[in-house]
Amino acid sequence: MPPPDPHPRPASSPCMAAEVAPEYFDPLAVDPQQAVDVARWRRAERARLDAARRCLAVADRARIDAALAVGLEALLTRRLGDPRGRVIASYWPIHGEPDLRPWLAALRDQGAVIALPVIETRNAPLAFRRWDAGARLGRGHWNIPEPPPEAAVIDPEVTLAPCLGWDAQGYRLGHGGGYFDRTLAARRPRPLALGVGLHAARLATIYPQPHDIRLDAIVTETGIQYEETP
Numbered sequence: 001m002p003p004p005d006p007h008p009r010p011a012s013s014p015c016m017a018a019e020v021a022p023e024y025f026d027p028l029a030v031d032p033q034q035a036v037d038v039a040r041w042r043r044a045e046r047a048r049l050d051a052a053r054r055c056l057a058v059a060d061r062a063r064i065d066a067a068l069a070v071g072l073e074a075l076l077t078r079r080l081g082d083p084r085g086r087v088i089a090s091y092w093p094i095h096g097e098p099d100l101r102p103w104l105a106a107l108r109d110q111g112a113v114i115a116l117p118v119i120e121t122r123n124a125p126l127a128f129r130r131w132d133a134g135a136r137l138g139r140g141h142w143n144i145p146e147p148p149p150e151a152a153v154i155d156p157e158v159t160l161a162p163c164l165g166w167d168a169q170g171y172r173l174g175h176g177g178g179y180f181d182r183t184l185a186a187r188r189p190r191p192l193a194l195g196v197g198l199h200a201a202r203l204a205t206i207y208p209q210p211h212d213i214r215l216d217a218i219v220t221e222t223g224i225q226y227e228e229t230p
Contacts, residue, residue, distance in 0.1 A: 163197030
């Protein structure tokens with residue numbers, strides 16, 4: 001019988017990684033088992049947060065969307081000033097994500113240029129196509145509406161990213177495809193990256209891995225929760 005390991009590894013079930021001592025998680029992800037544990041924990045958290053968001057009443061969604069628009073408007077005014085000519089990339093809401101389309105329409109009326117993300121190549125950075133008022137949208141990856149191929153490809157100054165979960169260090173938990181992080185890593189200059197989420201979706205940490213990129217700010221219905229110094 002082999003002698004006991006003098007330095008035993010902690011063990012965690014797929015859904016209990018959050019209860020493991022924080023020092024167990026290596027931010028450089030040089031420990032493959034640690035990366036597996038984080039991935040399992042994230043899958044469980046995504047399912048939990050997605051279910052909670054889908055259960056929101058229609059009136060609660062409307063209140064949250066309106067409050068988010070107010071917070072984002074104030075942040076963009078402070079960071080960008082006049083929206084005329086500014087290129088702002090958002091998202092088409094799915095799975096109960098905050099619906100910012102009325103606010104985006106108002107920004108467009110003020111002269112802003114609105115774009116939506118497009119997956120042109122799988123597992124590659126996103127492209128952004130111009131979204132004009134009344135423009136026809138097609139169905140893209142995951143059947144999400146997107147501007148058609150003939151729409152102009154533009155470089156956004158601001159990108160809005162929905163957060164399934166978020167933490168006070170500026171990291172977001174998305175759906176797990178990695179597209180937003182790839183896009184931020186590849187863009188030069190990098191756009192102002194704003195996370196949009198529910199206050200109730202705050203996590204103590206997402207256990208950031210090397211591929212996770214910190215956002216410039218995170219906004220919820222209660223206001224700005226995180227912001228990098230400009």
